[in-house]
Amino acid sequence: MFARVAIIITVYLFTCFTPAVYAQNAKKILFINSYHQGYAWSDGIIEGVRSVLDNPTLKTQFKQGLKLEMIEMDTKRNHDEQFRQKAALRVKNKIESFQPDVVIAADDNASRYVIKAYYQDSDLPFVFCGLNWDSSIYGFPYKNVTGMEEVSLLPQVLNHLKTYAKNKKSIGFIAGNAETSRKELKYHHKLFNIQYDKVYFVNSFAQWKEKYLQLQDEVDMLMMLNHAGINDWDIEAAKHFVEKNTQIPSGTMNKWDMPYAMLGITKIAQEQGRWAAHASLKIIQGIKPREIAITQNTEGKLILNMRIVNKLGIHIALPLLRIATFVK
Numbered sequence: 001m002f003a004r005v006a007i008i009i010t011v012y013l014f015t016c017f018t019p020a021v022y023a024q025n026a027k028k029i030l031f032i033n034s035y036h037q038g039y040a041w042s043d044g045i046i047e048g049v050r051s052v053l054d055n056p057t058l059k060t061q062f063k064q065g066l067k068l069e070m071i072e073m074d075t076k077r078n079h080d081e082q083f084r085q086k087a088a089l090r091v092k093n094k095i096e097s098f099q100p101d102v103v104i105a106a107d108d109n110a111s112r113y114v115i116k117a118y119y120q121d122s123d124l125p126f127v128f129c130g131l132n133w134d135s136s137i138y139g140f141p142y143k144n145v146t147g148m149e150e151v152s153l154l155p156q157v158l159n160h161l162k163t164y165a166k167n168k169k170s171i172g173f174i175a176g177n178a179e180t181s182r183k184e185l186k187y188h189h190k191l192f193n194i195q196y197d198k199v200y201f202v203n204s205f206a207q208w209k210e211k212y213l214q215l216q217d218e219v220d221m222l223m224m225l226n227h228a229g230i231n232d233w234d235i236e237a238a239k240h241f242v243e244k245n246t247q248i249p250s251g252t253m254n255k256w257d258m259p260y261a262m263l264g265i266t267k268i269a270q271e272q273g274r275w276a277a278h279a280s281l282k283i284i285q286g287i288k289p290r291e292i293a294i295t296q297n298t299e300g301k302l303i304l305n306m307r308i309v310n311k312l313g314i315h316i317a318l319p320l321l322r323i324a325t326f327v328k
């Protein structure tokens with residue numbers, strides 16, 4: 001199985017504005033993709049990176065040229081620990097042969113298996129992006145590391161819900177009984193100081209319906225998280241149940257939960273890539289990673305479920321309707 005690593009860990013070569021025959025003194029950026037080409041989130045980050053590095057105005061700033069290469073770890077499809085460690089070693093070998101001026105590390109596993117394992121406080125600068133919630137779990141910041149953490153846009157969602165809730169006070173939370181949902185709840189409190197008045201983790205679709213009905217009377221607005229952990233989840237039945245029984249505004253940060261929520265604000269992967277590319281250019285120009293503060297994403301895409309909006313008799317302002325996307 002491990003022999004497949006050489007095939008799976010693909011290296012992509014991109015020219016930014018450097019000619020096909022690269023100038024010997026071109027500045028070099030290596031992009032580590034924790035996952036794989038075709039995974040929508042990773043592809044979005046790469047799109048963001050390219051949108052910055054392909055900007056023609058950079059020609060005047062970097063006359064020697066920029067050279068970007070990308071390498072995949074493929075750890076979204078491969079969970080085996082030995083596979084991931086071998087993937088990290090191949091990335092390390094690529095770094096040693098390519099000798100980049102700066103490395104962009106996308107998503108958690110590049111930070112965990114590459115930066116933390118081999119490059120803590122080294123001379124090589126790293127910019128992470130798409131790192132979930134809290135970079136301190138990897139010991140960041142190091143002197144050679146900065147980046148953008150990936151957090152949910154919970155405060156923005158709640159601000160919208162408060163606009164439409166009748167009493168604007170109490171907030172409920174419902175999710176499948178999964179470790180990822182419990183972790184997210186912890187960070188809602190830790191990062192945003194959000195205290196929910198009612199919290200339910202459920203194991204079955206029947207239990208989810210029971211608690212959903214209770215919440216309509218217990219709170220003024222409702223946050224709906226991932227239904228992972230509910231093994232008998234029924235998509236169509238859930239849609240019909242919500243549209244029939246919803247009485248309070250509900251929100252989510254997950255696109256896949258939008259059939260059951262009134263509104264959502266989802267993260268934009270391209271923001272992570274754009275920020276990482278801009279930070280990398282600053283580092284190439286002489287700014288040290290430790291001089292660039294670790295930050296968090298703020299951009300979001302507003303999604304509306306008009307079936308639920310109409311059921312609640314809520315009026316959405318025209319400017320919001322113009323920028324929103326809609327659940328089909």
